[in-house]
Amino acid sequence: MGKNLFKIVLLALAIFAIAFVLAPFNAYRALRAAIQAEDVAAVSHLVDFPAVRKSLVAQLDPDEARTAEPPTIWQDPVGALKRAWKDAVPAQPKADRYMTVDGIGDVIRGYPPGAAPEEPKPDGSITGTAGALVRGPWPGVAYFGIERTRLAVKRPGQPEKLTVLTFERRSLFTWKLVHIQLPPDER
Numbered sequence: 186m187g188k189n190l191f192k193i194v195l196l197a198l199a200i201f202a203i204a205f206v207l208a209p210f211n212a213y214r215a216l217r218a219a220i221q222a223e224d225v226a227a228v229s230h231l232v233d234f235p236a237v238r239k240s241l242v243a244q245l246d247p248d249e250a251r252t253a254e255p256p257t258i259w260q261d262p263v264g265a266l267k268r269a270w271k272d273a274v275p276a277q278p279k280a281d282r283y284m285t286v287d288g289i290g291d292v293i294r295g296y297p298p299g300a301a302p303e304e305p306k307p308d309g310s311i312t313g314t315a316g317a318l319v320r321g322p323w324p325g326v327a328y329f330g331i332e333r334t335r336l337a338v339k340r341p342g343q344p345e346k347l348t349v350l351t352f353e354r355r356s357l358f359t360w361k362l363v364h365i366q367l368p369p370d371e372r
Contacts, residue, residue, distance in 0.1 A: 209334040209352045212360035213324060220290035228286055236363040241280040244372045295340035295348050297371055
């Protein structure tokens with residue numbers, strides 16, 4: 186009886202460890218499925234949009250990310266006057282095209298927003314679902330930790346272009362996308 190109980194506990198620990206290690210990959214797969222199904226509520230549960238926006242703004246427009254507040258007339262009179270004479274309508278942030286459901290869907294597959302080929306929708310059959318599960322690109326592990334995991338996605342046809350997705354653990358098996366590192370030539 187004692188040997189069987191030990192085997193059951195050992196099996197339970199092994200299953201727990203496997204589930205814990207596979208949880209970030211499950212979050213990636215769930216995010217791809219939610220984007221493919223155009224389920225905005227599910228995408229919002231899987232992506233920390235303010236953190237992702239902050240990471241993208243820092244990469245796409247480093248000057249905008251560095252300035253905490255505009256200069257005042259007392260701190261920098263010339264800078265304040267230059268800012269006053271600028272256009273009243275600010276330019277659209279470069280990160281906005283990445284922050285849509287389709288933009289994130291393209292990025293997590295390794296493409297820039299709007300450049301990814303159309304992904305076929307599953308037909309609902311068992312073979313269609315299995316084919317969608319196996320279809321790539323699948324990420325590789327760039328870093329695995331208890332609190333954060335970085336998954337690297339290579340662009341199909343251009344393996345030198347690497348997009349790194351950082352998932353952060355929010356509860357035991359819940360992970361959220363918090364950072365996207367774009368390939369160097371797309372920043």
